[in-house]
Amino acid sequence: MTKVLVLGAGKIGIIVAELLAEAGDYTVTLADGDAAALKVRPRDDVTALVLDVADTGALGRALYGTDVVVSALPFFLNRKVMAAARDGGAHYFDLTEDVETAHLARQCADGADTGFVPQCGLAPGFISIVANHLVGKFDEARDVRLRVGALPQFPDNALKYNLTWSTDGLINEYCNPCEAIHEGERRQLLALEGLESFSLDGIDYEAFSTSGGVGTLCETLAGRAQNVSYKTIRYPGHRDMVQMLIRDLKLGEHRDTFKELIEHGIPVTRQDVVLIFVTVTGIRNGVLTQETFAKKIYGDDEEGGQSAIQKTTAGGACAMVDLHRDGKLPQTGFARQEDADFGDFIANRFGRVYD
Numbered sequence: 001m002t003k004v005l006v007l008g009a010g011k012i013g014i015i016v017a018e019l020l021a022e023a024g025d026y027t028v029t030l031a032d033g034d035a036a037a038l039k040v041r042p043r044d045d046v047t048a049l050v051l052d053v054a055d056t057g058a059l060g061r062a063l064y065g066t067d068v069v070v071s072a073l074p075f076f077l078n079r080k081v082m083a084a085a086r087d088g089g090a091h092y093f094d095l096t097e098d099v100e101t102a103h104l105a106r107q108c109a110d111g112a113d114t115g116f117v118p119q120c121g122l123a124p125g126f127i128s129i130v131a132n133h134l135v136g137k138f139d140e141a142r143d144v145r146l147r148v149g150a151l152p153q154f155p156d157n158a159l160k161y162n163l164t165w166s167t168d169g170l171i172n173e174y175c176n177p178c179e180a181i182h183e184g185e186r187r188q189l190l191a192l193e194g195l196e197s198f199s200l201d202g203i204d205y206e207a208f209s210t211s212g213g214v215g216t217l218c219e220t221l222a223g224r225a226q227n228v229s230y231k232t233i234r235y236p237g238h239r240d241m242v243q244m245l246i247r248d249l250k251l252g253e254h255r256d257t258f259k260e261l262i263e264h265g266i267p268v269t270r271q272d273v274v275l276i277f278v279t280v281t282g283i284r285n286g287v288l289t290q291e292t293f294a295k296k297i298y299g300d301d302e303e304g305g306q307s308a309i310q311k312t313t314a315g316g317a318c319a320m321v322d323l324h325r326d327g328k329l330p331q332t333g334f335a336r337q338e339d340a341d342f343g344d345f346i347a348n349r350f351g352r353v354y355d
Contacts, residue, residue, distance in 0.1 A: 001027045002325055004068045005090070007053060007081060009037040010166075012095060012121075013072030015306060015314035018042035019350060020321065031062060053077055056084065063088035068321055070094070070120075074168045075101045082108045082116065091115045093321055095313060097124055097169050097212030099176065109334035115324055117335045120317035122274065122309070123148040123230070124215030125337050126345070126354055130293050131217060131228075131278050133342035137291060138282035141225040144181075146214060147207050147277040149233025150309040152269050153298070159242070160235035162269040164309040167259050169212075173232060174242055175252045176211035179218045181228040186218050192243050194231060200275065200294070207231035208239045216336045225282075233275050272299045274308040276354075295354065311353050319351035 002025060006017045009032035020026040021043050030041050031051040038048040053059050053073065063069060063084055068091045071081045075098035082105050085092040091114045096102060102118045109116035119125060127146050135141045152162040163170075177188040194209045214230035221228055246252040251261070276295040283289070299307040306314075320329065320340065328344050329335050345351040 001025065002067045003027045003065060004029070004070060004321070005049075005062060005066045006030045006070045006072060007051070008032060008072035008074075009034070009041065009048075010072060011307070011310055012313050012317075013070075014040065014042050015310045016070055016072055016317055017046045019314055019318045021046050023318075023322075023349065025325070029062075029066075053080055056080065059084045060088060063090050066090045068093065068325075070317060070321065071096075072317075074166060075172070076168070078118075079104055085116075086112050086114065089114055091324060092117065093120050093317060093324075094118045095121045095125075095317055098172055099179070099212055102216070106334045111333075113332055115329065115331055115335055116333065117320055117324060117329065117337075119212075119215045119337055120320045121313035122150075122276075122316055123213035125316040125320075126312070126351075127213065127230075127276065127278065128215045128217040128220075128337040129340050129342055129345055130276075130354075131280070132220060132338035134278060134280040134291050134293060135221060135225060135282075138280060138284050138289070139286075140283040141221070141280055142227065142283070143279075143281040144217075144221065144225045144228040145277075145279045146217075146228075146230040147233050147275070148213060148230075149205070149207070149275045150312075151233065151235065151273055151275065153271045153273050154269075155235055157266065158237075159266065160238050161266060162272070163262070163266050164269065164272045164307055165313075167262050170262070171255050171258055173210040173212055174246055175255070178209040178211045178230065179214050180209070180230070181218050181221065181225060184223075184226050186222055192239055192246070194229070195239055196231070197236065200277070201296070204236050205233050205275070206236045206239055207233045215338075217338060220336060220338050233277070270299050270305065270307040271301065272308045273297065274312050297353065315350045315353035319345055319348045322348055322350055
């Protein structure tokens with residue numbers, strides 16, 4: 001049995017713990033600093049542990065004898081976790097979309113005896129795996145377009161949005177620089193720019209640049225693709241309202257206030273839908289060709305079910321843990337999401353949520 005410590009008993013951490021325990025190959029402990037959060041641990045075979053990750057000694061003791069640590073904590077808490085994982089000899093996985101945190105994980109992984117696999121989940125995560133897979137089918141990749149969104153099925157507020165994900169992560173996406181490749185050169189773009197409109201299944205959407213979702217893909221595809229762009233999908237009008245809040249009202253400079261407003265004013269929903277839209281255009285056998293991966297994944301309607309973002313994020317993270325356990329990812333040092341083979345991922349018991 002592989003011993004796993006899952007840190008963070010929030011919307012995603014609970015599902016990660018549940019999926020791994022259910023699989024039968026993992027002994028799972030779910031830890032959080034809030035004892036009340038642990039009262040809703042998903043299964044009797046998941047051990048609950050009250051743990052303050054800021055307490056280095058307590059974190060080290062919790063990691064003793066652990067094979068794998070999965071951090072579902074806010075990105076700013078991961079620095080201590082990755083250092084403790086290295087010192088404790090545990091393989092490290094996280095869900096961060098924060099670019100700086102991913103860079104720290106790479107530094108920590110340098111020369112490590114264990115594996116470091118940050119940026120698991122949907123975007124970053126699976127989106128890079130499918131994009132890299134499609135690019136591999138071309139002799140020359142010209143345009144790689146990644147579009148992802150987690151949206152309410154029934155929007156009823158002016159923002160046409162409900163909370164489905166970490167608020168800290170959402171604000172990061174809207175405020176931090178975005179990575180891209182333009183005409184063969186890696187660049188940083190402003191978030192909220194590059195607004196475009198499209199329709200899918202008769203529904204209108206918009207998409208715009210956001211930070212973090214592309215993961216390490218721009219580095220991986222440098223020299224292999226002329227253009228790589230990542231954008232977040234929302235319902236029409238959302239970008240303009242968010243831009244007004246962040247730039248005109250300067251809430252991007254007051255992120256704590258922005259977070260408080262969002263969490264008090266926008267409700268959480270389980271009735272969501274995840275949209276995944278990846279298109280690669282390029283030359284194959286001398287012919288200009290386009291290939292697309294498109295998918296909609298819905299949240300559960302029944303009480304106690306999972307939201308679409310829970311399914312896709314937790315499923316993606318668990319699939320990477322499973323693939324690493326099976327020797328299908330680098331066993332030591334830093335691993336990119338796109339190091340995972342698309343076929344292996346989709347065939348995996350956790351990755352099947354995307355199939």
